Amino acid sequence: MIVLFSDYGQQGPYIGEIEAMLFRYAPSERVINLLCDVPAQNVQAGAYLLAALSADFPKGTIFFCVVDPGVGSGRDLPVVIRLVDHLFVGPHNGLFDLVSRWSATVECWQITYQPVKLSNSFHGRDLYAPVCAMLARQQPVPGKKISWSQRYNWPDDxxxxxxxxxxxxxxxxxxxxxxxxxxxxxxxxxxxxxxxxxxxxxxxxxxxxxxxxxxxxxxxxxxxxxxxxxxxxxxxxx
Incomplete structure (x- = not known):
């Protein structure tokens, strides 16, 4: 199961393009659009929402997570993190700070996969969706393991x-x-x-x-x- 969590909004083609990319590379995988109206570009709000909403999904769930105001700048590493039984894919920009804080174990990999097409403004479609599809099909994702550290010292509440x-x-x-x-x-x-x-x-x-x-x-x-x-x-x- 691949679960979408983003600030892409209800309007526009973005969620449809993500779903189409996932269907292209993982056609048998179930895709659930959990939340697409995280407050726009608000990574902190997204971090608290993600921690609250992701806990009850079944073992093996892959979370596609994009709230990425720095997209295209290269300042935030693209990562996969494993938190016990769940995988999270997205930018290392603070979005995973809270959900990782409550996890018993955290493993992190920097994504080094280079898609043929990578727009400057839509890494969700061009990078993170294909990586989620690879994980769903249990294919190796080009990357390297790195130590995990939170980006911000945000409060628990x-x-x-x-x-x-x-x-x-x-x-x-x-x-x-x-x-x-x-x-x-x-x-x-x-x-x-x-x-x-x-x-x-x-x-x-x-x-x-x-x-x-x-x-x-x-x-x-x-x-x-x-x-x-x-x-x-x-x-x-x-």
Whole structure:
């Protein structure tokens, strides 16, 4: 199984081109588009989202991971990392910092594969997708093993808004397991109390809860937290 995680967005041809490349080189492999609207060019938000979303996939899953504002610059090594039973393919730009932190083991290889065609702006299609296909077919990927080190000293829990779903609910980078339910959050000058579910508060009331990915999420029952609280990516949570 190959799982796509990117900031390519819902519009445009990019996801289709990735899927076509994977079908070309690994036609029997199942491809799942997990998330394609990571906040654009926001590697830090992507790192926390990837750590939260990738844990429950089956053994042997290959993650295609591209949030790459430095594409074409040569400043970030293309890598494959193995975290126990999962493989992650993408740029070594901080995107894997959190998911590797929670892994019992980490192995890393610098990709040295040189595709015939390599655009300056779409390494996802030209480099990372073929590498994912090679791994899925258990073919050797040209590369060399290197020591792993995180790019940034980001905190275990990021007290910011990192993502909005289609309902306008605001995901934070805080693991719910690290938060006491008695905690009252302050977001955009508003106090936000905990509720186990939407049904636990009246319509129009804002609250926070543990979402299905284990993160603290801020919502408004039958409303849009993004609009009603005036939130944006990077809004501070206290």
């Amino acid at each position: 990021l007290a910011e808004i990192i993502y909005f779903d289609s309902f306008g609910n605001a995901w934070t980078g805080i693991r719910a397991a690290a938060m006491e339910v008695s905690k009252t959050l302050v977001v955009a000058g508003r106090e936000i109390k905990h509720s186990d579910s939407f049904a636990g508060v009246p319509p129009g009331t804002s609250f926070w809860y543990e979402n299905s990915s284990g993160l603290v999420e801020i919502a408004v029952n039958r409303g849009c937290a993004r609009e009603e609280l005036g939130l944006e990516i990077g809004s501070e949570v206290r």
